[in-house]
Amino acid sequence: MTYVDLVLERLSTDDEREALIGGDTRLTRAQARDLLFRLADGLARRGIGPGDGVAAYVGNTPEAVLLVVAVHLLGARLVYVPPEPGPSELKALIERAEVSGVVVDPEFSTRLDGWHLADLPGDPVERTPAPSFTTVMYTGGTTGLPKLAVHRDDSRWSAFSQTPPMNMLCNTLITHGSGAGACQLALVTGSKLVLGPSTFDADTFVRLARDEQINATMFVPPMMYEVLDHPECPGPQFGVVIVGGSPLAPKRLRQAIEKWGPVVNQGYGMTEAKAITMMPATSVDLSRPDTLRTVGKPNPLTEVEIRDGNVWVRGPFVMEGYWGEPPLSETADGWFNTGDMGHLDSDGFLYLNDRSKDVIVTGRTSDNVYSRLLDDFVVTLPGIREAAAVGRPDEALGEVVHLFLVAEGPDVDVDRIRDSVVAELGELYQPRGVTVLPRLPLTKVGKVDKRKLRSLFR
Structure with a gap:
């Protein structure tokens, strides 16, 4: 049937x-x-x-x-x-x-x-x-x-x-x-x-x-x-x-x-x-x-x-x-x-580690940063509601990690976030930039639109 x-x-x-x-x-x-x-x-x-x-x-x-x-x-x-x-x-x-x-x-x-x-x-x-x-x-x-x-x-x-x-x-x-x-x-x-x-x-x-x-x-x-x-x-x-x-x-x-x-x-x-x-x-x-x-x-x-x-x-x-x-x-x-x-x-x-297109390739040896692993960890930190990591173009390293956040309040301690990431995931995952947004952009089907986030660096 x-x-x-x-x-x-x-x-x-x-x-x-x-x-x-x-x-x-x-x-x-x-x-x-x-x-x-x-x-x-x-x-x-x-x-x-x-x-x-x-x-x-x-x-x-x-x-x-x-x-x-x-x-x-x-x-x-x-x-x-x-x-x-x-x-x-x-x-x-x-x-x-x-x-x-x-x-x-x-x-x-x-x-x-x-x-x-x-x-x-x-x-x-x-x-x-x-x-x-x-x-x-x-x-x-x-x-x-x-x-x-x-x-x-x-x-x-x-x-x-x-x-x-x-x-x-x-x-x-x-x-x-x-x-x-x-x-x-x-x-x-x-x-x-x-x-x-x-x-x-x-x-x-x-x-x-x-x-x-x-x-x-x-x-x-x-x-x-x-x-x-x-x-x-x-x-x-x-x-x-x-x-x-x-x-x-x-x-x-x-x-x-x-x-x-x-x-x-x-x-x-x-x-x-x-x-x-x-x-x-x-x-x-x-x-x-x-x-x-x-x-x-x-x-x-x-x-x-x-x-x-x-x-x-x-x-x-x-x-x-x-x-x-x-x-x-x-x-x-x-x-x-x-x-x-x-x-x-x-x-x-x-x-699932990541979408292949969302993997951030960075460092002098072109290592992989799995953005989903970073996203999942950052939202465990106090005061963070949502997180999305993407690769930002960098002349020396190819890409560096850039983190977009939705916070629960107006005060975001970026240094604390960086230190926590390094302590948990290692230096490779350290965000080189952090941007706080009121909300993350979504695709028409409700997924976080990392393509749109990456386009902000063009």
Whole structure:
């Protein structure tokens, strides 16, 4: 069974149970099923069928969630479009995706021509799901123009068919891997899915968590940090919290577990390779710091190898390849280089040292400084809320360490920070410059944007 079969099965029972909530819209299962079929009919009337490409330039709305299912119901190729490109980049992305149509939310309609989502629904014609479909997702784009990662339908969702329904709050963009996954998980389990705004806001999270009795949610780390720092941070009401997108600072993971209990699960994946590892909350031992740093063991069916310090993965959750390029099966026997650097311990737990592009090469012997190791240590120091280390160009040493900080108060003792870093990590890691910011810049999917920080030195 595909996830579409499971979604239709859930939406065909308990008609009056709430299924989707976003903004002022609240849909029961019966209403969601009706809208799903009407969206599919609207697409079919516009000539969309198996294999055709449909670009979704949408925000976090119930209609957009059902549009995704409608495209897959027809066996078409869904192309998620990121929300923030400029006009020229947006045009280039659409052209590269080779789509037959573009569906746009009203809030985006001034930036791109297409079929308005509000005008799309046709008649509620019931349809049998297509046997297969394709999803294309744009990569984060932190190293340049985003690429298009191609994923075929998989059967992983059948493993969740017996999972009890939850009240799930989706905080990330539904056009991002974690947001799309959260939506699919909610739909296949028959959960009530509550959509947060397209731009995360901790005040809104706190309100929705309270009012909608949320017991399951998913974050990228900076979002979770904002909630933990909120004066009205929810107590231990969650049954499951999943965090992914970038590694968690051990200090913050400890804080989350102490606040919410052993429910915080750290996942490791990316647009090109979903569900690589999972570190269940029940495996975290607060008395063992190493269990706070690992991203867990490989998920079933996923292989992980370390080659020259780089993390390579293979399995059914890894993309087929990039759109317009040869598939991985032809170029690398299905293996994908994640771009992360890490190691496996003797028990099979994976530890991430850094992104290869974020390693700072410095010193007279061109040694590697792993910026994540430095980031994680600095946030353990009193008065430091967030930290991001990058390489600053230096004529003599190639690069030197520059540290960006978000502090809890106005007074930051830079000398104390430098001394602490040297005492813990050694002279190589000593920051040669420190900049205090009100907040760190984030990418559109909520990761710290180190590329933007590095651009400050150009």
